[in-house]
Amino acid sequence: MHTVAILVLDDVVPFDLAAPFQLFSWARLPDGHRPYRVRLCAERPEVRTEGFGLRIDRGLDGLADADTVVVPGCDHSGPPSDAAVAALREAARAGTRIASVCTGAFVLAEAGLLDGLRATTHWMATDELARRFPAVKVEPDVLYVDNGSVLTSAGAAAGLDMCLHMIRGDLGSAVAAHCARMSVVPLEREGGQAQFIVHENPPVPRGSVLEPVLEWIEDNLAGEVTVAAMAERAGMSERTFGRRFREQTGTTPLQWLLRARVRRAQYLLENSDHTVERIARQAGFGSPTAFRERFRRVVGTTPYAYRSAFQGRTVSQASSVTVG
Known part of the structure; x- marks a missing residue:
């Protein structure tokens, strides 16, 4: 034994x-x-x-x-x-x-x-x-x-x-x-374990010059957001903006944007019945294929598997589940 x-x-x-x-x-x-x-x-x-x-x-x-x-x-x-x-x-x-x-x-x-x-x-x-x-x-x-x-x-x-x-x-x-x-x-x-991690971006100090830019990014994830547009809103050159962004966030503007889009997709997969194609558009990915590839790379599983694991049932659905 x-x-x-x-x-x-x-x-x-x-x-x-x-x-x-x-x-x-x-x-x-x-x-x-x-x-x-x-x-x-x-x-x-x-x-x-x-x-x-x-x-x-x-x-x-x-x-x-x-x-x-x-x-x-x-x-x-x-x-x-x-x-x-x-x-x-x-x-x-x-x-x-x-x-x-x-x-x-x-x-x-x-x-x-x-x-x-x-x-x-x-x-x-x-x-x-x-x-x-x-x-x-x-x-x-x-x-x-x-x-x-x-x-x-x-x-x-x-x-x-x-x-x-x-x-x-x-x-x-x-x-x-x-x-x-x-x-x-x-x-x-x-x-793997990555699917359980909340993929939030690190916070920036209150009152930072980047704060309004980051709020604008979150409000416009579904659109075309470029580093040039971010820098313009911050009133800086792209080079200065990129350097200031890394100093205050520890990452690049593009990586911040991609992480925000993945987190938006996670929220939609958890809380909506929208198709993967629609979620890809709402989160700002160029195509469902690009969305699936990025999502698997960051979260470690597919959008479909993530939804199956994390989308909660409604109270009426949960009450109908029986054991036996």
Whole structure:
């Protein structure tokens, strides 16, 4: 039997802990037997988390004979204890497969287990992971990264994707599909983490000479907006405008415009039933093809897939959904 040990640290995110525990526990072989033994391990019996406390029966020694160790995310940014780091390093030296959910990647990075490897974490923390651990090759727009013996996943739901991936690798698609059905999630999701990021442009200081120009851009996204027209409205030459724009926003006028158009398209996909062709026009893209290419490049999925994932049902539609 394959032993999965979940390392429970103080301020653990409950969902990050419960998701892998439940998913591995749901796995069944064709003969009905459980292929995984799942245990919770902690440095101390009492573990605090927001809203309630946890009592954990196994200590860090429970990692020593595990086949897989999963590290859930935590709500604090402080480093893990020396004892927890040492236990993870020892498990890695023994060849144990080690995986993290969400900000659990910071714990793996503290232990040096991600040095020189590709890794990911929640999109809100990818910049911080890259800053604090420059030896880690941070992938900000994926759901999970599999390096073989070390895996990392993005936010909590991406932890489900990663665990299903591991189960499928261990036991095949049929067992993984059963776990996916039990969780009421797809076995595979299209797109990466980028589709969940709000692609807003950075704010400019209040009272900036660029503020009225940026408001004009937002009001005219569907039209032909050129850098020359932006500079003219700002009362500057194109060269001066481009330099001032980068100084105050950290990006170019064209990149700002494209990001604003993608964000407008996201809003329309979420909140309207307009066709992709109409949304392409409303967001200012020259053609549906150009729109689809730019949208996939920025968001990581197609407009159709994005709409399917993020367009909310009305109250009347939601009330008609039944289970059974």
